[in-house]
Amino acid sequence: xxxxxxxxxxxxxxxxxxxxxxxxxxxxxxxxxxxxxxxxxxxxxxxxxxxxxxxxxxxxxxxxxxxxxxxxxxxxxxxxxxxxxxxxxxxxxxxxxxxxxxxxxxxxxxxxxxxxxxxxxxxxxxxxxxxxxxxxxxxxxxxxxxxxxxxxxxxxxxxxxxxxxxxxxxxxxxxxxxxxxxxxxxxxxxxxxxxxxxxxxxxxxxxxxxxxxxxxxxxxxxxxxxxxxxxxxxxxxxxxxxxxxxxxxxxxxxxxxxxxxxxxxxxxxxxxxxxxxxxxxxxxxxxxxxxxxxxxxxxxxxxxxxxxxxxxxxxxxxxxxxxxxxxxxxxxxxxxxxxxxxxxxxxxxxxxxxxxxxxxxxxxxxxxxxxxxxxxxxxxxxxxxxxxxxxxxxxxxxxxxxxxxxxxxxxxxxxxxxxxxxxxxxxxxxxxxxxxxxxxxxxxxxxxxxxxxxxxxxxxxxxxxxxxxxxxxxxxxxxxxxxxxxxxxxxxxxxxxxxxxxxxxxxxxxxxxxxxxxxxxxxxxxxxxxxx
Numbered sequence: 001x002x003x004x005x006x007x008x009x010x011x012x013x014x015x016x017x018x019x020x021x022x023x024x025x026x027x028x029x030x031x032x033x034x035x036x037x038x039x040x041x042x043x044x045x046x047x048x049x050x051x052x053x054x055x056x057x058x059x060x061x062x063x064x065x066x067x068x069x070x071x072x073x074x075x076x077x078x079x080x081x082x083x084x085x086x087x088x089x090x091x092x093x094x095x096x097x098x099x100x101x102x103x104x105x106x107x108x109x110x111x112x113x114x115x116x117x118x119x120x121x122x123x124x125x126x127x128x129x130x131x132x133x134x135x136x137x138x139x140x141x142x143x144x145x146x147x148x149x150x151x152x153x154x155x156x157x158x159x160x161x162x163x164x165x166x167x168x169x170x171x172x173x174x175x176x177x178x179x180x181x182x183x184x185x186x187x188x189x190x191x192x193x194x195x196x197x198x199x200x201x202x203x204x205x206x207x208x209x210x211x212x213x214x215x216x217x218x219x220x221x222x223x224x225x226x227x228x229x230x231x232x233x234x235x236x237x238x239x240x241x242x243x244x245x246x247x248x249x250x251x252x253x254x255x256x257x258x259x260x261x262x263x264x265x266x267x268x269x270x271x272x273x274x275x276x277x278x279x280x281x282x283x284x285x286x287x288x289x290x291x292x293x294x295x296x297x298x299x300x301x302x303x304x305x306x307x308x309x310x311x312x313x314x315x316x317x318x319x320x321x322x323x324x325x326x327x328x329x330x331x332x333x334x335x336x337x338x339x340x341x342x343x344x345x346x347x348x349x350x351x352x353x354x355x356x357x358x359x360x361x362x363x364x365x366x367x368x369x370x371x372x373x374x375x376x377x378x379x380x381x382x383x384x385x386x387x388x389x390x391x392x393x394x395x396x397x398x399x400x401x402x403x404x405x406x407x408x409x410x411x412x413x414x415x416x417x418x419x420x421x422x423x424x425x426x427x428x429x430x431x432x433x434x435x436x437x438x439x440x441x442x443x444x445x446x447x448x449x450x451x452x453x454x455x456x457x458x459x460x461x462x463x464x465x466x467x468x469x470x471x472x473x474x475x476x477x478x479x480x481x482x483x484x485x486x487x488x489x490x491x492x493x494x495x496x497x498x499x500x501x502x503x504x505x506x507x508x509x510x511x512x513x514x515x516x517x518x519x520x521x522x523x524x525x526x527x528x529x530x531x532x
Contacts, residue, residue: 026238027226027237027238027239028236028237028238028239028525029237029238029239029240029241030237030239030240030241030261030262030506030523030525031240031241031243031259031260031261031262032240032241032242032243032260032261032262032264033243033245033251033254033255033260033262033263033264034050034053034242034243034244034245035049035050035244035245035246035248035266036048036049036050036244036246037050037217037219037221037222037242037244038050038051038053038054038055038217038222038242039051040197040202040203041054041055041058041201041202041203041204041205041208041214041217042183042196042197042199042201042202043055043058043059043180043181043183044113044116044117044122044124044126044180044183044196045123045124045196045197045202046124046125047124047125050242050244052515053242053264053515053516053517054222054224054242055181056210056515056516056517056518056520057210057211057212057224057240057242057517057520058205058208058210058212058213058214058224059181059208059209059210060075060076060097060105060181060209060210060211060230060231061075061076061178061179061180061181062075062076062077062091062110062178062179062180062181062182063075063076063077063080063175063176063178063179064179064515064518065176065179065433065512065514067286067510067511067512067513067518070176070342070343070344070433070434070513072175072176072178074094076093076094076097076105076181076182076209076231077091077092077093077094077178078092078093078094078095079091079092080092080175086170086468087166087167087168087169087170088164088165088166088167089164089165089166089167089174089175090158090162090163090164091110091162091163091164091165092161092162093105093106093107093110093161093162093163094231095161096231097209097231098209098229098231099184099186099207099208099209100207100208100209100213100227100229101206101207103184103186104160104161105182105184105209106160106161106185107157107158107159107160107161107162107163108157108160108185109182109183109184109185110163110182111152111155111157111163112148112182112183112185112188112189113180113182113183113185114130114133114136114152114155114165115139115148115149115150115151115152115155116148116183116188116193116196117130118130118131118133118136118139118140118143118152119139119140119143119148119193120140120141120143120193121146121192121193121194122193123197124197126180127140128439129171129173129174129177130177132167132168132169132171132174133152133154133155133165133166133167133168134152134153134154134166134167134168135151135152135153135154135155135168136152136154138153139152146192146193146194147189147190147191147192147193148189148193149189153166154166154167154168169466170465170466170467170468171465171466172434172436172464172465172466172467172468172473173432173434173436173465176432176433176434177432177434179514181209181210184207184208184209187201187206187207188201203217209227209230209231210227210230211226211227211230211232211235211517211520211521212224212225212226212227212235212240212520213225213226213227215239219244220243220244221241221242221243221244222241222242223239223240223241223242224239224240224242225238225239225240226238226239230521232521233521234521235520235521235522235523236522236523236524236525237520237523237524237525240520243260245260248263248266248267248268251263252267252271252501255281255501255503256278256281258280258503261502261503261505261506261525262500262501262502262503262506262509263500263501263502264498264500264516265288265498265499265500265516266498266499267283267499267500267501268383268499269327269328269329269331269499270329271501272329272331272499275501279504280503280504281501281502281503281504282501282502282503282504282506283499283500283501284499284500284501284502284509284511285331285497285498285499285500285511286497286498286511286512286513287333287340287341287342287495287497287498287513288495288496288497288498288513289340289342289430289431289432289433289513289514290428290429290430290431290495290496291335291338291340291428291429291431291492291493291494291495291496292384292385292388292426292427292428292429292493292494292495292496293335293426293427293428293429293490293491293492293493294314294388294392294424294425294426294490294491294493295417295422295424295425295426295427295449295450295490296311296314296423296424296450296488296489296490296491297420297422297423297424297425297450298311298450298451298489299420299450299451300420300423303423304367304369304372304374305374305423307367307368308487308488309363309364309366309367310363310364310367310369310372311487311488311489312360312363312488313359313360313361313363313364313367313399313401314360314396314424314488314491315354315488315491316354316355316356316357316359316360316363317355317357317360317392317395317396317399317491318355318388318391318392318395318491318493319353319355320334320335320336320353320492320493320494321334321353323388323391323493323494324494327384327387327388328384328494328496328497331496331497331499332494332495332496332497333494333495333497334351334353334493334494335492335493335494335495336350336351336352336485336492337350337481337482337484337485337492338431338437338440338441338481338484338492339435339437339477339478339481340431340495341495342433342513343434343435343477344435344470344473344474345435345473345474345476345477345478345481346435347478347481347482350481350482350485357395357398357399360399361398361399361400364399364400364401369400370400371400371401371402372400372401372402373401373402373403373404374396374401374402374403374404374423374424375403375404375405375406375422375423375424376389376392376393376403376404376405376406376422376423376424376425376426377405377406377407377408377413377416377417377422377424377425377426378405378407378408378413378425378426378427379407379408379409379410379413379427380407380408380409380410380413381410384496385426385427386407388426388493389403389405389426390405392424393405403424413427417449426493433513433514435464435473435474435477436461436464436465436477437457437461437464437477437480437481437484438461438464438465441457441461441480441484442457442458442461442462443455443457443458444458450489450490452484452487452489454483454484454487456483457480457483457484460476460477460479460480460483461480463476464476464477464480498511498513500516503525504526505525505526506523506524506525507523507524507525507526508522508523508524509523510522
């Protein structure tokens with residue numbers, strides 16, 4: 001009865017306040033800078049940063065992670081239980097969670113979303129962890145309907161707000177992978193999965209359930225307004241404008257002029273000092289699950305980089321601590337392997353610079369090369385990578401390696417990487433909150449862009465996901481990392497911090513390694529004349 005009454009109240013409220021696309025601008029407004037606009041509003045097809053950021057405003061994640069510990073935290077799933085078999089999870093949805101059309105968010109919505117992700121025609125990137133659900137791979141291989149109908153044997157609906165998921169084998173990172181948002185089954189169940197990404201839902205978003213609802217999406221900004229029925233409480237800031245300003249300098253000018261309230265993630269380190277001296281601006285910074293590295297392409301025919309000794313020589317050329325100090329002004333961490341300081345399996349013992357030009361030269365000669373000529377590519381618009389490239393060129397010349405540097409526009413850069421048309425490349429890589437290294441470093445993973453292969457590493461990574469004990473997982477991943485570092489398929493450089501500049505009026509802003517809008521429903525703006 002309580003749910004029926006609540007539904008009636010919500011529907012009546014929406015009839016009074018107007019549809020979701022109401023463009024009311026009453027109440028406090030926050031203007032956020034973005035380099036580009038989003039490509040989609042559909043949370044299952046996020047392929048770019050802007051779409052992911054806007055999705056965090058419009059859609060509630062099943063689970064989130066704590067910004068400091070990265071442990072799973074309740075969000076749309078208000079609680080969960082893992083049974084003793086380490087295979088069976090029981091999830092409870094938040095009692096007060098409703099779609100913006102007044103219908104409750106149910107276990108069937110989640111089950112439907114899981115079927116979409118496991119469908120043969122799904123082209124997004126969320127299936128990989130869901131393949132551990134019993135019956136998921138069979139559904140993906142054998143399901144013949146164009147719709148996400150039928151059933152997956154490992155997914156059971158207990159009641160309207162309770163869902164049970166059975167895994168076919170232990171998969172330790174499972175909870176941290178449930179960081180996506182569900183789709184409304186009552187809106188999309190009759191849409192073919194192959195057509196879902198291009199469906200009008202992905203562009204008009206008539207129904208959603210996040211802290212904000214879509215008001216307008218045009219060529220200049222996305223305008224969202226506070227969801228009065230958000231299950232964690234209506235946000236204090238009534239309107240957010242996500243504005244596309246493709247130039248960082250222009251963003252800074254608008255911030256200083258009071259036309260922007262937040263520049264997230266990409267504030268330049270050279271601007272920090274001046275911004276800190278401005279009493280109307282506050283600087284935030286936090287670690288990210290992203291690192292920069294030097295890729296060593298050993299896949300090219302007759303490439304000298306196929307020789308481990310040549311690759312090891314490159315690992316002895318750069319002082320990462322000096323790079324972080326001088327180029328990042330200490331807003332980052334030197335990196336010597338693929339595990340980041342945020343990961344519970346992070347190995348501090350690796351954090352030592354071993355710059356040794358004599359040893360590097362010796363390895364080069366032992367590999368049969370007195371001199372080498374190699375090309376290096378990186379993308380335009382990244383001053384830090386440019387300086388690292390110049391430093392590497394200078395150091396490599398001292399041991400007999402001539403490096404030709406080529407600066408590429410982003411699309412050309414991606415094409416060169418995909419085609420393997422390079423010797424060396426400086427680029428970035430995002431990683432998951434769990435220290436599992438499978439996606440990038442298992443020989444059978446589609447994410448293994450460097451074609452790295454080591455059977456011992458494969459075995460360790462398989463053990464890592466099948467082990468629930470965190471201390472044992474730490475030992476496994478540190479062992480795998482040591483082997484990968486010894487094989488030197490790359491030279492890890494640094495993990496940059498995200499740097500945000502915000503109006504001092506913004507309060508309760510909590511930067512998160514994964515999402516700028518992690519706790520946006522708790523943000524407030526100090527009123528004019530109010531102390532802040």
